Amino acid sequence: MPNVQKTVVKKSHKFVIDCTAPAGKIVDVAAFEKYLHDRIKVDNKVSNLGSNVVISKDKSKIIINTTIPFSKRYLKYLTKKFLKFKQIRDFLRVVATTKNTYELRYFNIGDSESQE
Template sequence: EAMPKVPRRSNLKSSKRKRQTLKFCLNCAQPVEDGIMDIVSFEKFLTERIKVQGKTNNLQNLVSVERTKNELTVTADIPFSKRYLKYLAKKYLKKNSLRDYLRVVASGRESFDLRYFNINSDEADEADGDE
């Protein structure tokens, strides 16, 4: 009947990994300079859509989205996956019907680029497929 001596909850709160600040960059230079994408609306989209504890519009001070000229930086003090950011970026492109022209490419461990599809390589792939 003796209660277990180890308090189970404290482990979740004091875990070292949780306090780590994560920083992800989304480089939108090409589409923004060409005028096909509005970085202000992209920032607004991310701010509204990022979920914290299962809720949108719940960023509190845990996640922040900052904008420089052609780049968005998402900073999170909670566990936050890069994959989720990519998912949201693709969702934004689809919503603004840019998904046919732009792709989200990882350019480093903590950054994405929005790049154009390389049309030449697509033609080369099709030529290989005919053989």
């Protein structure tokens, strides 16, 4: 039987967290990037990113590139935890806009008051 070489293709995933609306006003994007860098777990260890997970910042967006299986829901969890840590969870919410993108939006408080 001839030797068959298996080629393993690593899928890369790209996730984006868009902080455009509250950037500069409420949310410090650099602090959020550092928070993610310090809190993301790889192989059940914190700050074990290596070359598997790359976090970068582009103005008011945070881009996470991974070569390992990674959950988008985990990013939402960490984002909500960061908002709670900064005590701004009451003003912002995390909304999925596309398959690989989350966006921070303000709650629509004015609309609910006019309906009552």
